Amino acid sequence: MLKDFRTFIARGNVLDLAVGVIIGGAFATITKSLTDDIIMPVVGAIFGGFDFSSYFVRLGPVPATYKGSPDSYAQLKAAGVPLFGYGEFVTVVINFVILAFIVFLMMRSVNKLIARLEHEKASGQAEPAADPAEVVLLREIRDELKARGTIPPVA
Template sequence: MWQDFKKFIMRGNVLDLAVAVIIGGAFTTITKSLTNDIIMPVVGWLFGGFDFSSYFIRLGPIPATYKGSHTNYAALKEAGVPLFGYGEFITVTINFLILAFIVFLIVRGVNKMLAEFEEKKPEVPAAEPTDVVLLREIRDELRARRGNTD
C-alpha cells in the first residue's frame, strides 16, 4: 500500500495540483489585499465614503459587558453578537470577481500564446505506413527486373 501511495503522490498531476493550491493561496492573499487596500477605498472615495464592511444587520442583543462601538462590525462579531454581514459578503464577492477576471486574463493569454506557437510550428510530414513503403519497393524491384521504366 505504501508503494501505491508513493506512486500516486509522485505523479505529475498530484504535484501540479499541490503547486497550484499553494500558489492559489498566495494569489488569494494578494487579491484580498488588492480589493481591501486599493479597490474598496477608491470605491468608497468615489461614492462619498462608502464602506461595505460597515453594512450589517444585528440579529441579536449586544452583551452588557461590551464596551466598543455599536457600528464596528469586526468588534461586534468578536464579541459574539449575531450579525448579518451583507457588506462583508459584497467585499468577498468583489474579491471573487477580481480573482476570476485575473484568472480569465491568464488563461486567455496562455491560449493565445499556444495558438501562436501552433501556427509557427513547422509541419512535419507524416511517415508513410510500412506496408506502403514495402509495396513501393516491390513495385520498383519488379520494374527493374523487367527493364520497364514507367
C-alpha cells in the same frame, strides 16, 4: 500499499496540483490586498464610507456587558451579536470577481500562445524536429572518415 501511495504522490499531476495550491494561496493574498487596500477604499468612498466591510445590520440585541463600539462590525461579531454583514459579503464577492478576471486574462493569454504555436506548426514555421540519434551518429562517422582522408569528399 506504501509503494502505490509513493507512486501516486510522485505523479506529475499531483505535484502540479500541489504547486498550484501553493501559488494560488500566495495569489489569493495578493488579490485580497488589492481588494482591501486599493479597490475597496475607492468603492467605500463612492458609497459614503471608507470602510466598506463595516456595512451591516444588527439582527439581535447587544449584550449589556458589551463595552465596544456599537458601530464596529468586528467587535460586535466577536461579542456574539447576530449581524447581517452585507458589506463583508460584497467585499468577498468583489475579491472573487477580481481573482476570476485575472485567471481569465492569464488563461486567455496562454490559449492565444498555444493557438499561435499550433498555427506556426501547421504552416511549417515551427522548428524542425531533431534528427534521430542514428542519423547524428552516422554523420559524425562520415565527418571523421573525411577528416582522416579515408573516403573522398562528396561533391
